[in-house]
Amino acid sequence: MSTILELQHLKKYYATQKAVDDISFSINTGSIFGLLGPNGAGKTTLLRMITGIFYPDSGQILFDGKKFDPLNDVQQIGYMPEERGLYKKMKIGEQAVYLAQLKGLEKNEAIEKIKFWFTKLEMQSWWNKKVEDLSKGMQQKLQFVTTVLHEPKLIILDEPFSGLDPLNANLIKDEIYRLAKNGSTVIFSTHRMEQVEEICDHIVLVNLGKKILDGTVDDIKQTHKQNLFSIRFEQEILPEHLATYLFDVKKSKGKELIIQKHAEFNNNEILQYFLGKGLMIHSFNEILPSLNEIFIRLVENTNATARAFQPVA
Amino acid sequence: MNKTLLIIKREYLSRVKKKTFILSTILTPLFFVALISGVTYISVQDVDQEKIAVVDQTGFFKGNLENTKALTFEFPNGVDTANYDDKGYSAILFTPKDSARNYQLFSKKQFGLIAASQIEDQINKAVENNLLKDKYNISSKAIDSIRKQAGEAKVENFYGERAEVKKGNSGLAYGVGYGAGFLIYITLFIYGTMVMRGVMEEKVSRIAEVMVSSVKPFQLMLGKIIGIGAVGITQFLIWIILIIGLFSAASAFLSPETMQQASEASQQMNGQNAMAAKAAAGFNLSETLSGVNWFLIIGCFLFYFLFGYLFYAALFAAVGSAVNEDPQDAQSLMLPITMPIIIAIMIMIKAVTSPASPMATWASMIPFFSPIVMMARIPFGVPGTVSYVELITSMLLLVGGFLLTTWISAKIYRTGILMYGKKASWKEMWKWAFRKA
Numbered sequence: 001m002s003t004i005l006e007l008q009h010l011k012k013y014y015a016t017q018k019a020v021d022d023i024s025f026s027i028n029t030g031s032i033f034g035l036l037g038p039n040g041a042g043k044t045t046l047l048r049m050i051t052g053i054f055y056p057d058s059g060q061i062l063f064d065g066k067k068f069d070p071l072n073d074v075q076q077i078g079y080m081p082e083e084r085g086l087y088k089k090m091k092i093g094e095q096a097v098y099l100a101q102l103k104g105l106e107k108n109e110a111i112e113k114i115k116f117w118f119t120k121l122e123m124q125s126w127w128n129k130k131v132e133d134l135s136k137g138m139q140q141k142l143q144f145v146t147t148v149l150h151e152p153k154l155i156i157l158d159e160p161f162s163g164l165d166p167l168n169a170n171l172i173k174d175e176i177y178r179l180a181k182n183g184s185t186v187i188f189s190t191h192r193m194e195q196v197e198e199i200c201d202h203i204v205l206v207n208l209g210k211k212i213l214d215g216t217v218d219d220i221k222q223t224h225k226q227n228l229f230s231i232r233f234e235q236e237i238l239p240e241h242l243a244t245y246l247f248d249v250k251k252s253k254g255k256e257l258i259i260q261k262h263a264e265f266n267n268n269e270i271l272q273y274f275l276g277k278g279l280m281i282h283s284f285n286e287i288l289p290s291l292n293e294i295f296i297r298l299v300e301n302t303n304a305t306a307r308a309f310q311p312v313a
Numbered sequence: 314m315n316k317t318l319l320i321i322k323r324e325y326l327s328r329v330k331k332k333t334f335i336l337s338t339i340l341t342p343l344f345f346v347a348l349i350s351g352v353t354y355i356s357v358q359d360v361d362q363e364k365i366a367v368v369d370q371t372g373f374f375k376g377n378l379e380n381t382k383a384l385t386f387e388f389p390n391g392v393d394t395a396n397y398d399d400k401g402y403s404a405i406l407f408t409p410k411d412s413a414r415n416y417q418l419f420s421k422k423q424f425g426l427i428a429a430s431q432i433e434d435q436i437n438k439a440v441e442n443n444l445l446k447d448k449y450n451i452s453s454k455a456i457d458s459i460r461k462q463a464g465e466a467k468v469e470n471f472y473g474e475r476a477e478v479k480k481g482n483s484g485l486a487y488g489v490g491y492g493a494g495f496l497i498y499i500t501l502f503i504y505g506t507m508v509m510r511g512v513m514e515e516k517v518s519r520i521a522e523v524m525v526s527s528v529k530p531f532q533l534m535l536g537k538i539i540g541i542g543a544v545g546i547t548q549f550l551i552w553i554i555l556i557i558g559l560f561s562a563a564s565a566f567l568s569p570e571t572m573q574q575a576s577e578a579s580q581q582m583n584g585q586n587a588m589a590a591k592a593a594a595g596f597n598l599s600e601t602l603s604g605v606n607w608f609l610i611i612g613c614f615l616f617y618f619l620f621g622y623l624f625y626a627a628l629f630a631a632v633g634s635a636v637n638e639d640p641q642d643a644q645s646l647m648l649p650i651t652m653p654i655i656i657a658i659m660i661m662i663k664a665v666t667s668p669a670s671p672m673a674t675w676a677s678m679i680p681f682f683s684p685i686v687m688m689a690r691i692p693f694g695v696p697g698t699v700s701y702v703e704l705i706t707s708m709l710l711l712v713g714g715f716l717l718t719t720w721i722s723a724k725i726y727r728t729g730i731l732m733y734g735k736k737a738s739w740k741e742m743w744k745w746a747f748r749k750a
Contacts, residue, residue, distance in 0.1 A: 015744075051526045053731070071529075079526035083733060085519030090327065101319050102527040146523075 002065070004029040004154055004185045005050065009059035012045050019045040021209035022059070027187065027202070029153075032180050034200035034217075035189040036291075038299050042209040043189050044082065047156055050187075051079045064153065075104045078152035082159050082189075084143055086131045093127035096146050103150040110149070117145045121171065136163045144172055148179060155179060156187045161195060173199065193292035203291070207299050221288045224297075227261040228287040229270070234280035241277050246270055258287070317532045317539075324511065324540025329547060338548050342555040363428055365418075366392045366402040370410045377439040377453070383428055384435070394419050406432070486692040487665050493614050494661040494689035497621055501654055501684070504545045504622055505629040509643065511537050512633030512730070521730040530727035535719075538626045545622065613691050616708065621684025624715040625650065631722035634729030635737040649739065657682035661689045668693040674703065680714030683707045721746045 006026040012019050020042045027033045037043045048054040050061065052070025061068035064076070086095055093114065100110035118124050121141055131139060140163050148155055157176070161169045176199065180186050188200060196203060197217055205213035213220060229247075233255045242249050242257075246265050251258040261270060267284075274281060289297075328334055364385045369375055378386040389400070397405040397419070404420035416436060418424070424432070445451045512534075515521045524533050628650050636642040660682055664673035668690040677687035677699075687707050690699050728745040729737060737745075 048731075053522070053525050074527060077526070079523070081522040081526070083519045083522050083731075085523065087327075087514075087520055088518050098319070098323055099523070099527070102316055102524070143523075 002029045003027060003062075004064055005187075006062040007046075007050075007059070008062070010046070010049060010056045010061070011058045012042075012049060012054060012056055018209045020049070020056070023206065023209070023211050024059075025204050025211060025214055027185060029185055030180055030183050031201045032176065032186045032188060032199055034196040034203035035187055035206070036191065036193070036196060036203055036213075036295065037206040038191060041206045043206060044158070046206070047079070047081070047158060047187070047189060050154075051077055051156065075150070076153045077156065078103075078147040078150065078154070079156045080143055080147040080158060080160060084158075086139060086143065086146075088132040089130060091127070092123075092129050092131060092134070092142060095131060096142070096149065099146045100149050103152075105150050113149050113151075114145070117149060121145065137165055137168055140164055141168060141172070144175070148175070148184075152184065154185050154187065156189070158189045159192075160188070161190075161192070193290065193295055197291050205295065205298065212298055213294070217291065220291070220294065224294045225286070225288050227263060229259050229261060229267075230283075230285045230287055231257045231259065231274070232282040232284075233257070233274075234282050237279075241274075241279065244273060246273055255282070316528045317536045320528065320533060320536025321540040321543065324537050325543045328507075328541065328544045334544070334548075338551050339555070342552050342559060346556065346559045363403045363424070364401065365432070366397050366400070366405045368392065368405060368407050371408055373443045374408055374436075374439055377442055378435050379438075381431060381435075384431055386435070408436075486668075486694070489610065489692040490665045490668070490689035491661075493610070493692070494658070494665070494685045497614075497618055497684050497688055498654060498658045498661070500545060500549075500618060501621055501625050502651075504541055505625045505650070506647075507541050507544075508538055508626045509629040509633035509647070511541065512630050512726070513636060513640075513643065516634065516636075516730055516733075517638055525727075525730070530730065531723045533730075534627070534630050534723055534726050538623065538630060542619065542622055542626065545618075549618075610692055613704075614688060617684040617688050617711070620708075620711045620715050624680055624684070624711060624718055625654070627715070627719040627722035631725040631729065631742065634726040635732075635742050637733065646739070653681040654685070657685040661685045664689045668698045677703070678707050678710055680711045683711050 003026045008024050010020055010023050013021075023042075023046065035043055035046065045054065049056050050068075052068070052074050055070075063069075063073050090098070093111075096114045097107060097110045100114065101107060105113070115124075118126065123138075123141065123145070126134070126138075126142070131142070134142065140160075144157075144160065147157070155176075160172060160176075164172065176186055176188075188196070190196060200217060202216055203213065203220065204211055215223070228250065236255060237252055237257055242252065245262070246269060247259040247261045249257070250260055259270075261267075267286075271281070271284065362385070363383060364387065367374060367378065367386050367388050369388055374386075375388050380386060386406075387402070389402075392400055392402065392405060394405055398421060404418055404424070407417040407419075409416070418429075418432065442453050442456055445456055446453065515524065515533075521533075528536075629647075632643065632646045632650060636646060657676070660672060660676045663670070664676070664686050667673065673686060673690060676682040677690055687699070687704070691704070693699070724746045725742045729742070
């Protein structure tokens with residue numbers, strides 16, 4: 001599988017802090033990639049380097065196999081920053097055409113594409129309205145359209161769902177899937193873990209300017225699982241059922257039991273143990289940690305929150 | 314299309330198509346023409362008539378105080394401070410025998426500066442006439458004739474190299490220099506703050522980062538500055554056309570006598586505002602206007618307007634990029650930029666009275682002041698008051714200054730537009746300007 005983007009030992013230091021401190025990873029073409037991290041972790045600085053707004057102090061970026069050339073390669077990138085906005089007094093159609101032209105589209109081509117997208121997202125009647133007349137959610141939709149209009153190879157969305165109602169969020173989510181299926185690569189930056197789990201193939205977690213996790217969602221959950229199982233029985237559990245060296249009891253309530261299996265034993269041994277006790281098992285499930293839990297566990301006890309309030313000068 | 318061009322086009326069209334632009338562009342010259350015609354009309358028509366009763370203890374004032382447009386002197390009997398008002402006088406003047414004592418004027422309301430000084434002039438003249446007559450036995454007729462001849466002499470200033478002497482007109486030069494300098498001063502403020510607001514708008518509406526992911530910050534800044542500069546030039550051209558049109562329409566309606574009256578009226582203010590009066594008197598239009606090198610003046614005006622604007626606009630853009638939502642922040646950060654402009658206008662006011670003074674010459678070299686100060690000097694003659702060397706040096710320095718401010722501002726700007734949260738201090742902006750990208 002080819003990689004659209006490869007970061008090699010990127011560094012960007014500010015006067016007061018190391019915003020990005022030696023980060024490397026690569027992103028496969030056509031994947032949906034999650035860039036995660038607490039506030040002030042260095043996500044925005046990283047994205048600004050990928051979009052050519054900042055130059056790295058050292059390290060390099062390969063875009064589509066070649067050294068990243070901000071001047072020309074930005075045409076292939078669609079970036080929706082977290083601090084986003086539009087010209088409030090401009091008409092919506094004109095604004096979309098203007099932004100598309102800045103991405104290198106010809107005027108007629110731009111108009112055609114905008115009409116296509118406006119029809120698709122039910123925005124046809126907006127053309128002559130001003131941005132300031134739109135609700136925040138509607139502005140967000142428009143912003144998304146202007147980001148993907150020029151059919152970029154790489155789409156970077158920083159918190160794309162903030163301010164969207166569930167209906168519109170789903171609409172955008174479907175579009176993200178469709179764009180990825182058609183060969184675009186999507187970088188998705190957020191600190192909303194449930195969205196990442198749902199959408200992303202591959203994630204990287206950064207904290208304090210360093211990469212602390214890199215892998216597929218499944219792999220990461222497997223590596224960070226704590227061997228927790230939830231078991232439900234047909235009858236009440238009695239304390240004498242639980243005296244064993246196979247596991248620790250995390251929680252026991254009525255017919256429900258949550259255990260932490262000791263790593264050296266396998267699942268069958270657990271099941272055999274309960275069967276041997278003459279218990280009827282109703283269900284047996286492994287509890288995988290949510291990304292949120294992994295995230296909190298890894299980030300906790302660093303000074304991430306303190307850092308979030310430092311100036312980014 | 315080139316991206317910078319696209320930005321210029323948007324910045325230009327989005328402003329020119331606004332209703333407020335169209336209204337202010339058309340209404341401003343109308344307002345000015347109305348103001349000038351109004352002032353002229355009032356100065357001709359509406360002079361306060363003051364009737365003054367003179368209680369003459371000396372005896373020689375009677376027949377020696379001249380009545381003017383505004384003042385009528387009468388020498389009635391039986392008028393005193395108690396009843397002058399009832400008898401229809403607006404003031405009563407006591408002229409004491411003892412010349413060491415002061416003359417006293419009693420009135421209900423305080424006299425205006427001009428009226429009061431005219432009374433003084435008349436008294437002084439009468440005293441002078443009386444002394445000449447008493448001591449040297451010169452008749453008042455002879456004095457009048459001497460004065461008339463003495464007043465007729467006029468100095469015509471021919472300047473330049475022997476081969477091509479030009480006839481100067483310092484009154485006209487004063488007027489043109491003052492006007493041009495002042496116009497540049499106003500436009501620097503208007504269009505400079507327009508640039509600053511534009512940058513702030515981009516920052517506040519959070520579109521700055523979207524934009525710089527497509528174009529370089531420098532292109533964005535330059536596009537905005539050039540676009541707004543083009544708005545300024547458009548506005549000027551419309552104004553020039555409108556003003557010429559309106560004035561020619563107005564002068565067709567006003568009779569020559571009214572014009573004559575107007576210039577007399579302004580001459581009466583003599584003493585109070587000698588310069589302005591001279592300038593006004595200088596407008597014997599057709600003759601003097603042809604003696605001025607209008608092409609040079611207009612050419613220089615456009616140059617100094619354009620580069621003065623570019624010089625300052627970049628600085629205004631840098632300030633705009635450093636402030637956040639609060640317009641109050643802009644005020645305090647603007648001060649270091651507006652100060653030189655204000656100092657320039659103060660130097661300019663001196664420069665139009667003595668255009669070759671060292672201060673005027675030096676200030677017209679420094680890019681911070683030169684657009685305003687040099688424009689005030691140029692109408693006095695190039696070459697002559699301003700040598701070609703001076704003019705070219707000043708122009709080159711201004712262009713160099715523009716490149717420098719733009720370079721520094723661009724660096725502040727690219728950091729500033731992406732900073733949210735708090736306003737930057739000048740110290741921080743300085744750091745942004747001189748650190749590596």
